[in-house]
Amino acid sequence: MFAIFLTSGLFLGWSLGANDAANVFGTAVGTRMISFRKAAIFCGIFVIFGAVISGAGAAQTLGELGAVNAIAGAFVVALAAAVTVYWLTVLGYPVSTTQAIVGAIIGWDLFSGALIDYGALEKIVLSWFISPVLAALFSALLYKVIAYGIKYARIHMFSLDALTRSGLLIAGIAGSYALGANNISNVVGIFVPISPLADISFLGWFKLSAAQQLFLLGGVSIAVGTFTYGKRVMLTVGEGIAEMSPVAAFVAVLANAVVLFLFASQDLQAFLLGHGLPAFPLVPVSSSQAIVGSVIGIALIKGGRGIRWRMLGEISMAWMATPIVAVLISFVSLFIVQNVFQQKTYFPVEYQITAEAEQRIREAGIPTNTLADIREKTYPTAAQFQKAVSQRMVLSAREVNAVMAATEIDRIMVTNDAVKRANASSLTSEQKRAFRTQWRKTFEHRWQLEKALAEASPEWRAKPGDKEQNKEVMRDLDYIYRMVHASE
Amino acid sequence: MGESILKKRAGIEKQVDEFMDRVSEAGLLCRNGMESYLKGNMEAFAQAMTSIRETEHKGDALRRSIEQDLFTKTLIPESRGDVMELLEDMDALLDRFTGLIWQFEIERPDICPEFHDDFKELLHYSVESVEADVRSCRAFFKDIHAVNDHIHKVSFWESESDKVSTRLQRAIFRRQDLHLSHKMHLRFFAKQVDRIADEAEDVADRLNIYVIKRML
Numbered sequence: 001m002f003a004i005f006l007t008s009g010l011f012l013g014w015s016l017g018a019n020d021a022a023n024v025f026g027t028a029v030g031t032r033m034i035s036f037r038k039a040a041i042f043c044g045i046f047v048i049f050g051a052v053i054s055g056a057g058a059a060q061t062l063g064e065l066g067a068v069n070a071i072a073g074a075f076v077v078a079l080a081a082a083v084t085v086y087w088l089t090v091l092g093y094p095v096s097t098t099q100a101i102v103g104a105i106i107g108w109d110l111f112s113g114a115l116i117d118y119g120a121l122e123k124i125v126l127s128w129f130i131s132p133v134l135a136a137l138f139s140a141l142l143y144k145v146i147a148y149g150i151k152y153a154r155i156h157m158f159s160l161d162a163l164t165r166s167g168l169l170i171a172g173i174a175g176s177y178a179l180g181a182n183n184i185s186n187v188v189g190i191f192v193p194i195s196p197l198a199d200i201s202f203l204g205w206f207k208l209s210a211a212q213q214l215f216l217l218g219g220v221s222i223a224v225g226t227f228t229y230g231k232r233v234m235l236t237v238g239e240g241i242a243e244m245s246p247v248a249a250f251v252a253v254l255a256n257a258v259v260l261f262l263f264a265s266q267d268l269q270a271f272l273l274g275h276g277l278p279a280f281p282l283v284p285v286s287s288s289q290a291i292v293g294s295v296i297g298i299a300l301i302k303g304g305r306g307i308r309w310r311m312l313g314e315i316s317m318a319w320m321a322t323p324i325v326a327v328l329i330s331f332v333s334l335f336i337v338q339n340v341f342q343q344k345t346y347f348p349v350e351y352q353i354t355a356e357a358e359q360r361i362r363e364a365g366i367p368t369n370t371l372a373d374i375r376e377k378t379y380p381t382a383a384q385f386q387k388a389v390s391q392r393m394v395l396s397a398r399e400v401n402a403v404m405a406a407t408e409i410d411r412i413m414v415t416n417d418a419v420k421r422a423n424a425s426s427l428t429s430e431q432k433r434a435f436r437t438q439w440r441k442t443f444e445h446r447w448q449l450e451k452a453l454a455e456a457s458p459e460w461r462a463k464p465g466d467k468e469q470n471k472e473v474m475r476d477l478d479y480i481y482r483m484v485h486a487s488e
Numbered sequence: 489m490g491e492s493i494l495k496k497r498a499g500i501e502k503q504v505d506e507f508m509d510r511v512s513e514a515g516l517l518c519r520n521g522m523e524s525y526l527k528g529n530m531e532a533f534a535q536a537m538t539s540i541r542e543t544e545h546k547g548d549a550l551r552r553s554i555e556q557d558l559f560t561k562t563l564i565p566e567s568r569g570d571v572m573e574l575l576e577d578m579d580a581l582l583d584r585f586t587g588l589i590w591q592f593e594i595e596r597p598d599i600c601p602e603f604h605d606d607f608k609e610l611l612h613y614s615v616e617s618v619e620a621d622v623r624s625c626r627a628f629f630k631d632i633h634a635v636n637d638h639i640h641k642v643s644f645w646e647s648e649s650d651k652v653s654t655r656l657q658r659a660i661f662r663r664q665d666l667h668l669s670h671k672m673h674l675r676f677f678a679k680q681v682d683r684i685a686d687e688a689e690d691v692a693d694r695l696n697i698y699v700i701k702r703m704l
Contacts, residue, residue, distance in 0.1 A: 032565035154631040157571075158501050161564045245566050245702075 005071055006191050006214075008079040010221040013187040015085035016097045017047065017225025020183070022233035023094065023256065023287040024175030027249035027295065028168040029231070030238010036231045042169065043176040043230070044223030050180025051219030052212050067105050069485070073112070073345035074190045076337050080104040080330035084322060092232045092240070093318035096286040099124050101186055103323030107330025111338075112346035113381030115404065119397075121323075123284035128319050131285045132293025134263060139255035139297035146251055164246045171253045178260075179287075180219050188218035193482040199424075209426060237291055241315070242299035242306045252294035259290050270467055289319065347485075350409040351385035352378045354444060360406040366399050378409070405447060412449060413442045418484045425483075427476060430459045435480065449484070450477055500563065503554050504629055507575065510547035511582045512622045514540055515615035518585035522611055525592050526604045537589050544586045551579050570698040577691040578625060581618050584684045597677050598670065600663075606656040610649060610681045617645035617688035624695055635699050642692035649685035653678055 025039035068074040081100040088095045102120045109116045150160065197210040208216070238249065261268060262280045272279040292315060299307045338345045353361075353375050358368050370392045379385035382404060389395070389403060414435070422435045434457035443449045453460035460477070462470045521536030554575060558568050599607060620641040627634040660666070660674045 032562065035562070151633060156501050157564060157567070157629045157632075158504075 002191070002194060002196055005075045005194075006188070006217070008075045008082060009188045009191055010217065012078045012082035012085070012097070012101075013218045013221030014225035014229075015082045015089060016183055016187065017044075017222035017227075018229035019085050019089045019095060019225075019233050020097055020179055020288060021047075021176070021226035021230040022237045023291045024179060024253065025168075025172045025230075026094070026234040026237030026291060027244060027252045028172055028238070029234040030240075031244050031246045031249040033165050033168050033246045033249060034172070036234065039172060039234070040223075040227040040230055042173055043179075043226045046173050046176035047180035047222045047226070048216065048219035050177035050182075051184035051215045051222070052180075052208075054177070054181030055184035055215045055219075067114075067117070068108050068190070068346070069112075069349065070344050070346045071190070071194055072337060072343035073108055073334065076333045076345055077101070077104040077108050077330055078190070080107060080333055081326050083329055084326040087325070088318050088322060089229060089233055091318065092236045093315050094233050094237050094288045094292060095318050095322045096124075096127070096288045097183065098186065099127070099286065099319075099322050100326045103326030104330035106323070107327040108334060108346065110327070111331050111334040112348070113383050114346075114349065115382045115386060124323055127284040127286045127289060128316070130263075130283050131259070131289035132296065134283075134285065135255055135259045135290035135293030136297030136300065138259050139251055139294035140301040142255050142258070143248060143251045143298045143301055146247065150247065161246065164250050167250045168246070168253065171250065171257060175253065175257060180222060183222070184215050184218050187221065188214045193421075193479055210424070211426065236311070236315075237295065240311050241292060241295045241308060244295065244298065248295075248298045248302075251298060252291060255294040255297065256287060256291045259285055259294075260287055266467070348380060349382060350378050350380055351382060351404070351407045352376065352409050353407050354409075356448065357407045357445060360447065361403055364399075364402045364406070366395070366402065367393075382408075406445070408445060410446045411442065411444060412446070412481075412484050414438045414440060414449075414484055421483050422480065425479070427479075428459055430457050431476065433457065434460055446481060449481070453477070453480070500554060500557050501629070503550055503557075505626070507547060507550040507554065508578070508622050508626055510543050510550065511578050512619060514543050514547070514582045514585040515618050517543060518589055519608075519611055519615055521589045522592065523608065526599060526607065533592070537593060540586050540589050544582060547579060547582045551575050567698065567702055570701065574625060574628070574691075574695060574698065577687075577694065578621065581621065581684065581687060581691065584687065585618075588680055588684070591677070591680060595673070597673055599674065599677070600666075603656060603659065603674065606652055606659070607678070607681065610652045610656060610678065613645045613649035613652060614681055614684035614688070617642050617649065617685040620645060621688045621691050621695075624692060628695060628699060632699060632702055635695065639692050639696060639699075642689055646685040646689040649682055653682035 021040070021043045025034065025043055028034040029036050029039050068077050078101070081097065081104040084100040084103070085095060085097050102117075102124060106116055106121065108114070155163070192211045192214055195210050195214055197213050199210055200208045200213065202208070238244065244252070263283050264285045266282065269279045269282055292312075296307060296312070334345045337343050353368070353371055358371075358375065361368050371389065374388055374392070379388060385407065386400065386404065389400075395403065416439070419436055419439050422432055425432075427435070434453055437456050438449065438452055441452065443452070450460070454462075460473060462473055517536050517540040521533055521540065524530070524532035524536060555572060557563065558572065562568075564571060620638050624635050624638040624642065627638055656678045657675050660671050660678070663671065666674075
C-alpha cells in the first residue's frame with residue numbers, strides 16, 4: 001500500500017522536475033548557451049544531491065502536505081497537484097508547484113470540513129504580483145550594471161561567451177541543488193513517518209537513512225521529470241517571453257536567485273537580525289514567477305519591443321489557473337476515492353471545549369465566559385466549531401488559531417510501535433528518551449502530548465527568541481504526531 | 489573547468505586575430521606585387537605571388553578551423569551566423585587580392601607609364617578600405633563600442649577609390665593612340681582594383697548590422 005501511495009508523490013516530483021527546472025536552466029537552454037541534454041544532466045545530478053544532502057537536514061519536515069491528516073488523502077492531494085502541474089507543463093507554462101499543492105490542500109480542506117488557510121491563499125495571490133515585479137526590478141538593475149561593466153572591461157566576444165556559459169552553468173547547478181533541497185519535502189516528506197524502509201549501510205562507508213532513501217527516490221523522480229519533459233517549459237522561459245542575449249540569460253537567473261535569497265530566505269533574515277542589521281522583509285516569492293519577471297525586466301530596460309505580450313498573458317492565466325484547477329481536481333478526486341474506492345481520505349477532526357481546553361484558552365489570555373453554552377458540546381468539523389465560536393465572540397486571527405488548537409480533539413495513544421519507530425528516527429537521544437516516557441499514555445488533545453514532551457525534556461521545549469530551534473522543535477513535533485497516528 | 493574553457497577561447501581568439509593578420513597581409517603583398525609588376529621587376533613579382541598564395545592558404549585554413557570550432561563547440565550562439573558570414577566576407581576580400589595578382593600574372597596587361605600612379609593610388613585606397621574593415625572586425629570582437637571609430641573610414645576610402653577609378657578610366661578612354669581592346673583591358677584592371685574597395689564597403693555595411701544586433 002505504501003508503494004501505491006508513494007507513486008503520487010513521485011508523480012508530483014516528476015511534474016516538478018518537468019516544470020521547475022526551467023527556473024534554473026530555462027534561459028541558458030533558450031539562448032542555446034547550454035544544450036538541453038547537458039542542462040538536464042547537471043540539473044538531475046544536483047537536484048538529487050540537494051534532495052539527499054540538504055533535504056535530509058530537515059528529515060522531519062512533512063512539507064505542505066503535512067496539513068492532510070490521512071495518507072490516502074495526501075495521496076489524492078499530491079496527485080491533484082501533480083496532474084495540475086503536468087497539464088500546465090504540457091501547455092508549456094512555467095507555474096509554481098507549491099501553489100498547486102496549496103490549491104489541492106484547499107480542495108481537501110473543503111472536502112473534509114477543515115478550516116481553509118486564507119493566509120496561504122493570500123500569499124499565492126501576492127506572489128503573482130510581488131515575484132515578477134521584484135525580479136524585474138532586480139534584473140533590470142543588474143543588467144544595467146553588468147552591461148556597463150562589460151562595456152568598460154572590453155571583454156573579447158569569445159571570453160565573454162566562455163564567462164557567460166560558466167556563469168549560467170554554475171548558477172544552474174546552484175539553483176538545481178536548491179530546487180532539490182527546498183522541494184523534496186513537498187514531494188516525499190509526507191511519506192517519511194509511514195515509510196517501511198530501513199537504513200542501508202554501504203560496506204560501512206556511508207549510511208543512507210530511511211528518510212534519505214525516500215529523498216533519493218524523490219530526487220530521482222524530479223531528475224527524470226526534467227530529462228523527459230523539461231524542455232518545453234525551458235524554451236518558454238528562455239525564448240518564448242522575449243528574445244534574449246546570453247548575458248541577459250545569465251542576468252535573469254542571477255536576479256531570480258538574488259530575489260529569492262533576499263526576500264524569501266529566513267536564514268538570511270535571522271542572520272541579519274542576529275547581527276543587529278536591518279533585514280529585508282520576508283515576502284511570498286515563487287521562483288517560477290520570479291524568473292518570468294526577470295526576463296521581462298531585461299526586455300523592458302532594452303525598450304520593451306521584444307516582449308511577446310500574448311505569451312505573457314497566457315502565463316498569467318496559467319498562474320491563476322494553477323490553484324483553482326488544483327482545488328477542483330483535488331475535491332472531485334477525494335470524493336471519488338472516498339466513495340468509490342472506500343479509502344479514508346481524512347480523519348474527521350472533532351472540536352470540543354473540554355475542561356483542559358478551556359483552561360488552556362484562558363492561559364492564552366482569551367476570556368471563555370461567552371462560550372459557556374457550548375462547553376462540552378462536540379462539533380464534527382472545524383468549520384462548524386469556528387462558526388459557533390465566532391457567533392459568540394470576536395477574535396483576532398491569532399486568537400482563533402489558539403482556540404482551535406486548544407479544542408481540537410485528538411485521542412492518541414503512544415504505542416509500542418511508535419516508540420520503536422521514534423528510536424529508529426533521526427531525533428536526538430534526549431528527545432527519544434523523553435518520548436519513551438510517554439509510552440502507553442493517552443491524550444485527548446494534541447497539545448497535551450506536546451506539553452507532556454516539553455515537561456519531560458528541554459529539547460522538546462520552544463526557546464523564546466530562538467527561531468531556528470523553535471522551527472526544528474515544531475518540525476519534530478509534527479513528525480512525532482504523524483508517526484503516533486500511523487502506528488495506532 | 490572554467491580555466492580550460494577560457495584556454496579554449498584564448499585559442500580561438502588567437503586564431504581570429506591571426507586570420508585578420510592574413511587579410512591585412514594579403515593587401516600589403518598585393519600592393520608590393522603590383523608595384524613590382526609596374527616596375528617590370530618580374531622576380532619580385534613572382535615572389536609576391538608565392539607569398540600571397542601562402543597567405544591565402546593560411547587564411548583558408550584558419551577560417552575553416554575557426555568555423556569548425558564555432559559549430560563543434562557551439563560557441564557564441566547568438567552571433568554565430570553573423571561571425572561566420574563576416575569571416576567568409578573577409579576571406580573573399582583576401583581572395584580578391586590574390587585573384588588580382590594572378591590576373592596580372594595570367595593576362596600581363598600592358599599598362600602605360602602615365603597610368604602607373606593612378607593604378608598605385610587606386611590600389612592604395614582599396615588596401616586602406618580593407619585595412620579599415622580589418623580594424624572594424626577586430627573591434628567587433630574585442631570592443632564593440634569602438635567599431636564605429638573604424639567603420640566610417642571604409643566609406644571614405646571607397647569614395648576616394650571611386651574618384652580615382654573614374655579619373656583613370658576616363659584617361660584611358662581619352663587616349664587616341666590605344667586600340668579599343670587595349671583600353672578595355674586596362675579598364676578591366678582598373679575595375680578589378682576598384683571592386684575590392686566596393687566589396688570592403690559592402691562588408692562594412694553588413695558589419696554595421698551585426699553590431700546593431702549585438703547591441704540590442
